[in-house]
Amino acid sequence: MxxxxxxxxxxxxxxxxxxxxxxxxxxxxxxxxxxxxxxxxxxxxxxxxxxxxxxxxxxxxxxxxxxxxxxxxxxxxxxxxxxxxxxxxxxxxxxxxxxxxxxxxxxxRFKGEATADVTVAEPLSDRNLDALKTVLKSVTGKDVALKVKVDPSIIGGLVVKLGSRMVDSSLRTKLNSIKHAMKEAS
Known part of the structure; x- marks a missing residue:
């Protein structure tokens, strides 16, 4: 095993x-x-x-x-x-x-669950946590346990790591990509 x-x-x-x-x-x-x-x-x-x-x-x-x-x-x-x-x-x-x-x-694995590491700028409400679990379950087909970490430096949005997949929709990342695009345009 x-x-x-x-x-x-x-x-x-x-x-x-x-x-x-x-x-x-x-x-x-x-x-x-x-x-x-x-x-x-x-x-x-x-x-x-x-x-x-x-x-x-x-x-x-x-x-x-x-x-x-x-x-x-x-x-x-x-x-x-x-x-x-x-x-x-x-x-x-x-x-x-x-x-x-x-x-x-x-x-x-024994219970058929997956674990997602979620980073947020501020704590999520129970309703938002349940909605996130539902979305992740629809993607994976498994119950998903969330390990939530609060990191104010991401400004807003969230970062979700599930297995080898990662979705970064944080405001910090979006601002950095705009900053890089503006530097390249100059």
Missing amino acids: AAEDSSVSGVSGRYATALFELARDEKSVDAVKADLDRFEAMLADSADLKRLVRSPVFSSDAQAKALTAVLQQAGIGGIAANFLKVLTANRRLFAVADVIRAFRALVA
């Missing part, structure tokens, strides 16, 4: 595949995904947790003790917690973000 998708290759792909197969066999794919999403959000919000995960200075035991406390505090247990502890014991916790990304790709 991992060999079919370049996003699930290497060390992170092997770990993600093992985790996915275990979660699938235990019929807990959604619960594991939710726990990993929560851990990833904590990782994004905490500089101390990032340092714990990435720094080779911490011993495996120190990482394990700290990680156990963090997981208990967050209410993350079961397969996801055990998996994160295995990553720690094997000194692979630094790769957790890649493993989570690969796990998500496996879950999406």
Whole structure:
């Protein structure tokens, strides 16, 4: 399964595949995904947790003790917690973000979903998000999960990346193309 998708290759792909197969066999794919999403959000919000995960200075035991406390505090247990502890014991916790990304790709394929990265100038309303999902579903024939990032520098419009396809309808890109056209005309 991992060999079919370049996003699930290497060390992170092997770990993600093992985790996915275990979660699938235990019929807990959604619960594991939710726990990993929560851990990833904590990782994004905490500089101390990032340092714990990435720094080779911490011993495996120190990482394990700290990680156990963090997981208990967050209410993350079961397969996801055990998996994160295995990553720690094997000194692979630094790769957790890649493993989570690969796990998500496996879950999406399993559920027949696609994921689109969407960049917008300001947050979209629920109605606009639903409309975007509907349009993308009509294009792909699959349910599309959106990863929305707000970037005010695009000024307006949006940038959508879906697999190898990208549509850039941002105002910044349009203004840049007008600027280049004017320079060439001079």
